[in-house]
Amino acid sequence: MFARSTEWIEERLGLRPVAARVLDHPVPKYVTWLHCFGGLTFFTFLILVVTGVLMAFFYVPTPDHAHDSVQWFQQTVPFGTIIRNLHRWSAYTMVVLVFLHMLRVLVHGAYRKPREMNWVVGVVLLLTTLVFAFTGYLLPWDQKAYWATNVGINIAASTPILGSFLAGFLRGGPTLGALTLLRFYALHVFALPLVLVGGLLFHFSMVRKQGIARPL
Amino acid sequence: MRFLGKLLRRGAYQPTLPGLQVPRRAHRAAGDKGDGARGGRPGLRLVTESISRRTFLSGTLAWITAAIVSAVGAPVATALIWPAFQKSKGDWSPVARLDNPGPNQADLSAVDKPILTHFTALVQDAYLEAAPQNMPVFVVNHGKGQFTIFDVRCTHLGCPVNWDQKTKKFYSPCHDGVFDSEGRVLAGPPPRPLDRYEFKVEKGVLYAGKLFKVDDSLRRVTS
Known part of the structure; x- marks a missing residue:
């Protein structure tokens, strides 16, 4: 159906050899199903991006509107419940999968030379995922979200020396309110995606460059 | 898969489009003492075009990907365009x-x-x-x-x-x-x-x- 269109583009850009080089990559014999956790984590991230971008069309990050806009999205907008729950369950699954992925790398000893840098990037990605989960949890702005974030910020406040600064930074002031919601939202939809996508580029290109580690 | 294809197919190898090829029945040529003799309806034999493991897997992968994309994409697209169909109710x-x-x-x-x-x-x-x-x-x-x-x-x-x-x-x-x-x-x-x-x-x-x-x-x- 699109044969002529693809030929038209191919004639001008010549992308087929590039695609072949990227996709037709030999996979070593010792790869097992356990090696899928990384890719599955990325898969959940893609679902989170799609559903998250859609919800950004309907969500209002202010204390007087956040809860109402979420309720309205779920009850009135078609497929609202499905989309929000896809986001929620993908988020839970992503956290679980990213830990399983780390466990696999640990057990296989795949973090050893020459892959130490990729391990470090992986840890950054893991922490970013956890901050994603923490910031996203506040956004529905219900009792559970409010008090869970309260506890989370109190945990940050117990850090030696820097504690009160960290808590004030996370809250955006002395009270958990409008600025807290807004900065969690900004982190969740603007800052963290940039960090995560940047880290993923490093992570994936290093895997490609170094290949998959041999089993022990 | 390839073995089965070679067993049943007559004629030169023809490259196939990526995707799943369904085995199809074809009329036996006159005087052909083909596999049709082994059973089934007389005069008919099963002809398949062989596809490589790679073609089969990439075709399957493409269909699964299309299914996932539409499973996520359809609700998302519906929710996105839905507000365009809302009418104002109007009250006194x-x-x-x-x-x-x-x-x-x-x-x-x-x-x-x-x-x-x-x-x-x-x-x-x-x-x-x-x-x-x-x-x-x-x-x-x-x-x-x-x-x-x-x-x-x-x-x-x-x-x-x-x-x-x-x-x-x-x-x-x-x-x-x-x-x-x-x-x-x-x-x-x-x-x-x-x-x-x-x-x-x-x-x-x-x-x-x-x-x-x-x-x-x-x-x-x-x-």
Whole structure:
């Protein structure tokens, strides 16, 4: 159906050899199903991006509107419940999968030379995922979200020396309110995606460059 | 798969399109002592085109990917375009008390003279059940309880029109649109007469209802 269109583009850009080089990559014999956790984590991230971008069309990050806009999205907008729950369950699954992925790398000893840098990037990605989960949890702005974030910020406040600064930074002031919601939202939809996508580029290109580690 | 294909197929290898190839039945050529002799209906034999493991897997992968994309994409696309199909419900909003106007209400006693005023409509704005919205209008009292409530927005691009009492015309400040006292287009680019609101008078209070469009002979064209 699109044969002529693809030929038209191919004639001008010549992308087929590039695609072949990227996709037709030999996979070593010792790869097992356990090696899928990384890719599955990325898969959940893609679902989170799609559903998250859609919800950004309907969500209002202010204390007087956040809860109402979420309720309205779920009850009135078609497929609202499905989309929000896809986001929620993908988020839970992503956290679980990213830990399983780390466990696999640990057990296989795949973090050893020459892959130490990729391990470090992986840890950054893991922490970013956890901050994603923490910031996203506040956004529905219900009792559970409010008090869970309260506890989370109190945990940050117990850090030696820097504690009160960290808590004030996370809250955006002395009270958990409008600025807290807004900065969690900004982190969740603007800052963290940039960090995560940047880290993923490093992570994936290093895997490609170094290949998959041999089993022990 | 390849073994089966080679076993059943006759003829030279032909490269196939990526995707799943369904085995198909073909008539046996005359005098062919092919596999049809082994069973099944006489005169027919199973012919398959061999596909490589790679082709099979990439085809399967493409179909699974398409299924996942549509499973996630269909709800997302539906939710995204759904607001475009929502219509405003429209309810009656008080404009002014006629005999004894309130402090912020216009005096509408002058007959056949458009008075610029506004009313507050409580509209459903997504999750806000009753969001107050200010609606500027020209109200014309025709006497005997008859009113016309004009939307102030020019039907060209929505600039608020002005009433000129001397020439008895509405003028749009943007592109020289001119309307007569009944809202008909006299000059300029506006495509139709000024839009109007439904009106009703109840217990001495003028109410504005739904906004509607009229054609050149001032007949209502939208419900």
